[in-house]
Amino acid sequence: MYARAAATTAALLGAGALVLPTATASAQTPAPGTVKHDQPLVVAHRGASAYAPENTIAAIDKARDMGFRWVENDVQRTKDGELVIMHDDTLKRTTNVEELYPDRAPWKVKDFTAAEIAKLDAGSWFSEKYAGQRVPTLKQYMRRVSHNHQKLVFEFKKPELYPGIEKQGLRILRNEGWLDKHHVKSKLVIQSFSADSVKTVHKLRPDVKTGFLGTHSVADLPAYARFADQINSTHTSISAAYVSAIHALRGPHGKPLEIFTWTVNDAPNAKRAAGFGVDGIITNTPDVVRKALRDG
Template sequence: MYARAVAATATAILGTAALLSPTSDALAGEVGEPTVVAHRGASAYAPENTLASIDKAAQLGFSWVENDVQRTRDGQLVVIHDDSLRRTTNVEDVFPGRAPWKVKDFTAAEIARLDAGGWFSPAYAGTRVPTLKQYMRRVEHNHEKLLLEVKNPKLYPGIEQQTVRLLGNEGWLDRRHLGRLIVQSFDADSVRTVHKLKPALTTAYLGTPSVAQLRQYARFSDLINPSYGSISARYVSAVHAVTGPHGRRLGVFAWTVDDAASAWKAAGYGVDGLITNRPDVVRTALSTG
């Protein structure tokens, strides 16, 4: 009787641990080449952060894509990098009197009217800024994996809760999807909030904390994702020596690596992932380096 009780308790504990531990494909601890992540989709070849860009990444054979999430005036989450619509849409033409054209000052319906592809190429004229819901459904359709950045969280109080809720509503917080999802931010408080909201999520801090700070970040972040120009082999080794919130060593995804020389250099440091606008270039460099 006692033995059965102990076995049942152990099974329950192991089951709980399995539910709480993310299974991100990018952090599986496999020996080999770094994971290649298409930055804002395959953004060298299609307009960034659009459905066309993640479709292009899929066509090129890449499963991991990265995006940026912000919020409209009426509370909708949209996928766009800048806090202004000016650089990647025709907002100045459509709404000429609304400078400085901040995302937070426009409704989702207004943003849906904008051309987010014509600036890149006439071939992409008419491409739209996707909502996060539209984006997640396309990622799912393409069988892709997502590195989602919470952008400018100080501008959008509560965006972490809203993002996690939407991910849950779209089915991305079950065990199968948690292996295909990482949430990151340049804001440590935002990463900490996401970790508290959903401990099973894999999280990442964007930046290069000092070696002395790594254990502090490891309380809520599974990865440290720095600019590749800010790191060294010694720094990557120091990150790898620290255990993260899910009992694995911290990972390192370096950005933004767009040429062969940079790819070889960063890979030589021992990074776990390379974030790039030109995933095909990086893949070729890694396979021939």
């Protein structure tokens, strides 16, 4: 049997090169009572991924059962062109791919067909309780999110590896009923670490809300506000001044630019981020964050 993997902190936080804010947005702790926005949205990162294997149906069901409407996912593409839900560009960390296909290192998603990936166990690495969980296709995933009456922060992961993935992803979202006025208005955000990918989504569907991942220079924010509704940054890299600089700008839909911060998994940092005035908190432990926000 393959070794039971442990999810690393770096993987749970997500990967991406970050540019720290300018000196005016240096780290600071907000003074009590400085929250100026409504309580931030709580988004279950890759589903409730502290309690069920990330990016599986079980993880979004767990978020539903815990009472969370917003979930986040990652989308990549198989060798034969199927979009699947997977954070890493390799299948190694969260499936038994080494056991089933020992001679196919480095086990990249793009080197396996959808049928091959469908055979993988995507749950046992997390807990034997979840043995037999599969890597969902985007179609399967969207149908479950719809069934659960959930909302989605949808991430194109490593889009530079998959030319045209934005158009393909949008087509699937449209076919699954997610690009109608109701969903676009209040149930969907599409984000990426790639500015080109976010620009492409905005060009193809200018009505869709978009997020540009990273902590970018304040001086560059006006340029990004032309195609991104959100600047979504790591919680360790932001400050009250940085959040204020984001909120001072208007995005492509004429509304104040927003920030969803990630990945916040403890009460002190949840309260800290809320004190900065963030619009959303993306977390593996949504129950911990919800309790922290309610406790104040």
